[in-house]
Amino acid sequence: MITAVQTSHLRVVAQRIASRLMSHSVLIFASVVIGLPFFWMISTSFKSDVEVGLFPPVWIPSELLWENYARVWTAAPFDMFYLNSIITTLAGLVLEVLVGAMSAYAFARIEFPHRDALFLVVLATMMIPGEMALVPNYLTLRNLGWINTHQGIVIPYVSSAFGCFLLRQAFLSIPQDLFDAARMDGAGHLRMLLSIALPITRPVVATFALFLFIAKWNAYLWPLIVTNTWNMRTLPIGLVMVREAEGTLGWQHVMAASLLVLLPVLVVFFLAQRQIIEGIARGAVKG
Amino acid sequence: MGSQIRLPNQSWVPGLNILRLTHSRRERLTFLALIAPNFILFGIFTFWPLIYNFYLSFTKWNMIAPTPTLIGLDNYATMIADPIFWKVLGNTLYLATGSIAIRLVLALALALVLNQKLAGRDIYRAIIFSPTFTTGAAVALVWTWILHKDLGLLRLPLNLLGIVSPNWLTDINWTIPALIIVTVWRGLGYDMVIFLAGLQGIPAELYEAARVDGAGRWSLFRHITLPMLSPITFFLIVTSIIGALQVFDLVAVMTGGGPMNSSKVYVYYVYENAFKFFKVGYAAALSMVLFLITLAITIFQTRLSRRWVHY
Structure with missing residues (x-):
């Protein structure tokens, strides 16, 4: 026997299931559409010349041609591109975290006349678009003899208003007792920064470092301007230039090369996606 | 000191301030040393470009000639007509x-x-x-x-x-x-x-x-x-x-x-x-x-x- 209460309960459950199904279908559709370019890139990168030229397209290549990757790797000094990208990304990341953390610590923990005004000077730099510094910075580097060098790619971009702001907030939230205790033990500011402030705020520092990794790996305009030989190009620049220089590369090779460039950021993103997305959601990153 | 008013979670002990006075010179030097890298880099790669760019915008230059030539507001006039x-x-x-x-x-x-x-x-x-x-x-x-x-x-x-x-x-x-x-x-x-x-x-x-x-x-x-x-x-x-x-x-x-x-x-x-x-x-x-x-x-x-x- 089904009572009236039970039917209305059933109706509610049915409605809930329908709404769930609806939500999932919308989200699955969106995920597929957004994920498709990645799939298409990977699928193309393994295709033969013939399969690349087919329409409607072949979704999964009949044979996985790994030699497309070998072909790209030898078409240009990709090993040098990788090396340059790794060196400039990591050096830039470490330096920017350090530079940002040092100034953030000073602003959070050391008293100084007009400290707040100085901090505003730091914040004001966020309003100056980096693009307007292209010519002057190029000239500065030319005078320093840093054109076409790793330091030329790295150094103009390691000052950090955002890092200073973010880490200052984090350092301000550390209980004063910890610093007082360390001071009793005779610790100086540098040691307190390295052994208290940075370790305690590790999640914030790590999120900041992740953003820096991605931003520096993806950098295009500045490395394009300051480098001028094959052996100094970073991956994004080298990728585009290989395609322009090598008339014989097919789309399967271009896609293989693109994947080689994208892979590190995609891996980092999916390993740390929760941290990155929540960092964004908390307003940790300016758009 | 102004920031103490805005940031209540920063709890300095009043007595500590007297202690700090004797260190104040050292503290200030430490402060300057810690902010120096960021400020020097900002100076060279952010503020200087702003100033220099402002100057360059009144000049004509191809980066090869030894110095830029001042041409007043010509570039801005060109822009409006471009x-x-x-x-x-x-x-x-x-x-x-x-x-x-x-x-x-x-x-x-x-x-x-x-x-x-x-x-x-x-x-x-x-x-x-x-x-x-x-x-x-x-x-x-x-x-x-x-x-x-x-x-x-x-x-x-x-x-x-x-x-x-x-x-x-x-x-x-x-x-x-x-x-x-x-x-x-x-x-x-x-x-x-x-x-x-x-x-x-x-x-x-x-x-x-x-x-x-x-x-x-x-x-x-x-x-x-x-x-x-x-x-x-x-x-x-x-x-x-x-x-x-x-x-x-x-x-x-x-x-x-x-x-x-x-x-x-x-x-x-x-x-x-x-x-x-x-x-x-x-x-x-x-x-x-x-x-x-x-x-x-x-x-x-x-x-x-x-x-x-x-x-």
Whole structure:
């Protein structure tokens, strides 16, 4: 026997299931559409010349041609591109975290006349678009003899208003007792920064470092301007230039090369996606 | 000392201040040493460029001649009379508004769907967000291939709808729409995550109170959700306009600004003048205007958002 209460309960459950199904279908559709370019890139990168030229397209290549990757790797000094990208990304990341953390610590923990005004000077730099510094910075580097060098790619971009702001907030939230205790033990500011402030705020520092990794790996305009030989190009620049220089590369090779460039950021993103997305959601990153 | 008033969580012990006085000279030196790297770098690579750029914008120079030649306001006059400058501004605005409109609507819709307890919520969120931080140069190549007139993936759905695929990247009417598609794909997840954070910040009591008053779903959305999201929407609009002003790699790789300047956007034009045509003075003037536009938008945003805060 089904009572009236039970039917209305059933109706509610049915409605809930329908709404769930609806939500999932919308989200699955969106995920597929957004994920498709990645799939298409990977699928193309393994295709033969013939399969690349087919329409409607072949979704999964009949044979996985790994030699497309070998072909790209030898078409240009990709090993040098990788090396340059790794060196400039990591050096830039470490330096920017350090530079940002040092100034953030000073602003959070050391008293100084007009400290707040100085901090505003730091914040004001966020309003100056980096693009307007292209010519002057190029000239500065030319005078320093840093054109076409790793330091030329790295150094103009390691000052950090955002890092200073973010880490200052984090350092301000550390209980004063910890610093007082360390001071009793005779610790100086540098040691307190390295052994208290940075370790305690590790999640914030790590999120900041992740953003820096991605931003520096993806950098295009500045490395394009300051480098001028094959052996100094970073991956994004080298990728585009290989395609322009090598008339014989097919789309399967271009896609293989693109994947080689994208892979590190995609891996980092999916390993740390929760941290990155929540960092964004908390307003940790300016758009 | 001023910051102590604003930051109540900083609890200096009063007695400690006397102790600190004896150290104050050392403390000040430490402070200076710690901020020095950041300030020196800002000085050389941020503030100096601003000043030097200002000066260069009144000169004519090809970077090869020993010194720039002062020409007064000529570069600014050239800009006003330069049809490409206006074309570039128009393109930038077209790209910004087209992409923002689509992004905001789709992102809000997806955020509303995601803003409930669902299995696999984090996975959907991650996939939709994933294009945000991808390498522009690589993504530009992938999309050049997707937009290929004959063999591209996008031809598939267009075929189903009976539409002949346009020459996305070589037809002057379709270059900006093509860039809009790519920027929507890349920016949608970011907007969605920001909207989602906004939705989660709306107090549940507001909805309950309205429901007690007999408000329906649409009415709740129209009178609570939308107004409460307005500061965030505004933030997203402003950041996407500034973002559009700075687009470079997509245009450089996909179209090179062509054909016939149809896809030339602001920073690309600055780059081209400085490093392809070696019109350094003109590029500097363009950069100054970019700076002023960005500044105006930022000030406008701070002013308005102060008035818009609902929380």
